[in-house]
Amino acid sequence: MKLIKCTNCGEVFEEAVSPCKICGGVIELTISLTGIGAESSVGILGSVSETNRNNCKHIKYNAPSGAKSESSLSNSQLTGFVKSPIDIGRQGENRVATCIKNHLTKIGKHYHDAESHDDRGEDCALIIDNENVFIQIVTMKPSDGYWKSVAQGSGDIKLNLNEAASAIKSTISQKALRYQNRVNATNNMLLAIDIGHFGTLATNEFAKIYLDNYKDPAIEYNFGAVWLVGPTENNILRLGSSRW
Template sequence: MKVLRKALAKAGQEVETPTDRSAEDDRGEDGLIRVGGQDFILQVVTFPIDEIIWGALARGEAELSGDRARALELLRETLRHKNRRMASSERSSVILVIDGRNVSSLFSRELVTAYLKKYGAPEKEFGFAQIWLIGPTVWTTIRLDGPDAGTSV
């Protein structure tokens, strides 16, 4: 969450922590954030969402290789996974954080450009307020949606 806050601030957004309530984990709220005076729920999903990959990793057997097409598939499945688990009426108040700290080398402007070219604007399809690809640092963090898509800060 710290990296997202720094990225938002670096992008010129006013970022605060709401003090009137706390995130409710049992409601799927991973955090709360106030951006530009508006409150949002933070939802974090680990990238990639592929359970086979993570099972192999847990056994010390993971090997992930592929091209940009495979990275696009993994990103698309991550978005679809989160989309299926949330009512459409809730998504407009959610900033989706796709946590790719373990595979941040996959996150790039080129990946975002390729995603937008192949699938179109994810905010229109899925309805999340914002979608961020989060790496281990602000410099490896890229926005996937909106007019600033592909912008790393």
């Protein structure tokens, strides 16, 4: 099945020609494949293919930036690689925000775009079910120097799920430290952890490992929600409790 739609207004078209004729947004083409649980999509000049077979989840991602990655989750091990150019931080914010919006639509949440304030740490702002929500986006760091290695050519990843949980825990706690002296500053924050190149981590298996080792991050750090966001809206994990 093929679906061509605008990532901004949701208008459906017969041809994948950007920008959207209605609102000027980006056109996304999604193709669902049959057999062995495979799915492939072509988005903002990028593509994602996913397979689930023999208890192994595998994602191959060609990013809009030109970066390429593959990740696999099998036998509680996360393995893979990322090839330059590097596309984390601000370069990945639009993709993460689009994935969040598409996921909200997928789970039946109503939202509208709102004005965000970068000087307040708001990478994106939405009104979700009539509630003001601001989104802060951070990138998972598998290890010290990992993204520097990618910037220089490529970086390999090999972590068991306990090690991956530790990396995510560190990412969350470092962000929380920025707001520790600001009362209720994170109540309406959706902390989005960019795992675009490690999308296979967005599984119930990983959520269980994390919550077996650590507290619910939304409760521990008073976030409205903590989401792990992979390359598409189909690779999102709401970690622990989530208000949205």
